[in-house]
Amino acid sequence: MKTLEIIFTDILYVSLLIHIVLMSVAFYRVWRGENVIDRLLGLDLLSTLTLAVLVLLSLINQRIIYLDIALGLAALGFVGMIALAKYVADEQMF
Numbered sequence: 001m002k003t004l005e006i007i008f009t010d011i012l013y014v015s016l017l018i019h020i021v022l023m024s025v026a027f028y029r030v031w032r033g034e035n036v037i038d039r040l041l042g043l044d045l046l047s048t049l050t051l052a053v054l055v056l057l058s059l060i061n062q063r064i065i066y067l068d069i070a071l072g073l074a075a076l077g078f079v080g081m082i083a084l085a086k087y088v089a090d091e092q093m094f
Contacts, residue, residue: 009060016056023049036088040081047077 026049029042051070058066 012060019053044081
């Protein structure tokens with residue numbers, strides 16, 4: 001039973017490392033995107049990966065507060081992304 005916990009913890013840490021690497025790739029897309037749409041997609045991916053990292057931290061540290069923070073960020077991120085997309089769409093219409 002103890003070995004399963006160790007394996008599960010190792011898998012969580014490897015997954016956390018993979019998500020952090022993917023966050024750096026998404027941040028690069030936000031920083032050096034070819035156009036506004038690429039940057040918005042990179043920002044949306046970055047927010048999704050941030051939520052995944054918070055969930056992984058919640059599982060690793062066994063604290064529920066990270067899940068509450070992730071839920072709040074998900075709601076704010078969705079509304080913010082819709083607002084940014086609407087702004088970009090209206091700006092390109094003129």
